[in-house]
Amino acid sequence: MTASFPAMRMRRGRSTPWMRAMLAEQRLSPSDFIWPLFICAGSGCEEPIASLPGVSRWSVDRIGEQAKLAASLGIPCVALFPNTPAGLRSERAEEALNPDNLICRAVKAVKDACPGVGVLTDVALDPYTAHGHDGLIDAAGRVMNDETSKVLVEQALVQAEAGADIVAPSDMMDGRIGAIRSALEDAGRQDTAIMAYAAKYASAFYGPFRDAVGSRGLLKGDKRGYQMDPANSIEALREVALDVAEGADMVMVKPGLPYLDIVAAVKREFLLPVFAYQVSGEYAMIEHAAAAGAGERDALILETLLAFKRAGATGILTYHAVDAARLIHG
Numbered sequence: 648m649t650a651s652f653p654a655m656r657m658r659r660g661r662s663t664p665w666m667r668a669m670l671a672e673q674r675l676s677p678s679d680f681i682w683p684l685f686i687c688a689g690s691g692c693e694e695p696i697a698s699l700p701g702v703s704r705w706s707v708d709r710i711g712e713q714a715k716l717a718a719s720l721g722i723p724c725v726a727l728f729p730n731t732p733a734g735l736r737s738e739r740a741e742e743a744l745n746p747d748n749l750i751c752r753a754v755k756a757v758k759d760a761c762p763g764v765g766v767l768t769d770v771a772l773d774p775y776t777a778h779g780h781d782g783l784i785d786a787a788g789r790v791m792n793d794e795t796s797k798v799l800v801e802q803a804l805v806q807a808e809a810g811a812d813i814v815a816p817s818d819m820m821d822g823r824i825g826a827i828r829s830a831l832e833d834a835g836r837q838d839t840a841i842m843a844y845a846a847k848y849a850s851a852f853y854g855p856f857r858d859a860v861g862s863r864g865l866l867k868g869d870k871r872g873y874q875m876d877p878a879n880s881i882e883a884l885r886e887v888a889l890d891v892a893e894g895a896d897m898v899m900v901k902p903g904l905p906y907l908d909i910v911a912a913v914k915r916e917f918l919l920p921v922f923a924y925q926v927s928g929e930y931a932m933i934e935h936a937a938a939a940g941a942g943e944r945d946a947l948i949l950e951t952l953l954a955f956k957r958a959g960a961t962g963i964l965t966y967h968a969v970d971a972a973r974l975i976h977g
């Protein structure tokens with residue numbers, strides 16, 4: 648054998664479509680996706696969100712159609728977020744505990760339309776506070792941990808009562824997973840699961856979401872006093888360890904694509920499902936890049952979602968869920 652002739656040619660494995668299909672280590676499926684949906688007041692409404700091109704808020708009476716669309720494409724679960732009317736936002740976020748609020752009505756509407764679709768609800772106060780923070784603030788404007796946690800427990804119970812299958816605390820208060828778990832048990836809600844936003848970073852990628860829920864203009868200051876520093880990864884593992892010890896059924900890393908190292912590390916270190924949230928700013932980045940001709944939209948969508956799987960994500964919360972599911976179905 649001549650020294651110059653390679654004994655191993657990696658390109659053999661890439662030579663034909665069937666060979667590539669046979670050797671693929673990861674595959675995307677619609678069942679990998681959780682589809683976030685925004686709810687608005689009124690009836691018969693679809694409100695497009697300018698900073699999230701292609702995404703709309705839906706009134707409660709139209710959310711069932713969306714759930715049916717998810718079901719028809721094999722998307723197992725939707726995540727619901729409300730745009731609370733301004734008049735119902737307050738210092739202490741009382742509307743979060745109203746059993747007849749937008750989110751509770753939307754949960755029931757999804758369950759009525761599509762009992763087989765899972766419903767995940769966001770536990771945090773930012774869609775309900777007049778100041779746009781995820782918790783209650785003191786006189787100095789600081790988010791109070793334990794006082795907030797008590798309200799989050801009540802909020803989670805109200806959502807579970809409305810029919811939420813998974814409650815997902817996204818507020819980053821300390822100790823709230825344990826408090827919510829024990830309150831759910833005491834209330835006989837042992838089947839309500841908790842997906843902890845365990846490693847949630849204080850990110851610049853949340854802007855369009857804050858438009859979607861109407862909190863961007865209200866937010867005073869930033870969320871760095873409770874969300875994580877993008878510089879840190881060891882800390883993410885400590886956050887996950889605490890949430891696991893407190894009873895989280897699954898954990899989430901957020902944002903997604905810029906934090907795949909965290910997804911991979913959590914997957915390696917812990918024996919539980921790990922989800923990634925491809926957040927609003929990531930979605931917008933893909934849409935704007937495609938619109939500007941920087942890449943082909945469908946290919947950008949599928950490649951980024953596949954990258955989450957390769958990093959070890961069990962599933963992905965993505966505004967592209969329906970587009971991606973359609974692409975996968977072909």
Ligand code: PBG
Pocket residue numbers: 769771772773781817818852853854855856857870925926927928
């Ligand atoms: C707040 C919350 C945020 C997102 C989900 N829940 C924004 C924030 O923390 O300010 C962001 C999701 C996205 O950007 O798509 N509880």
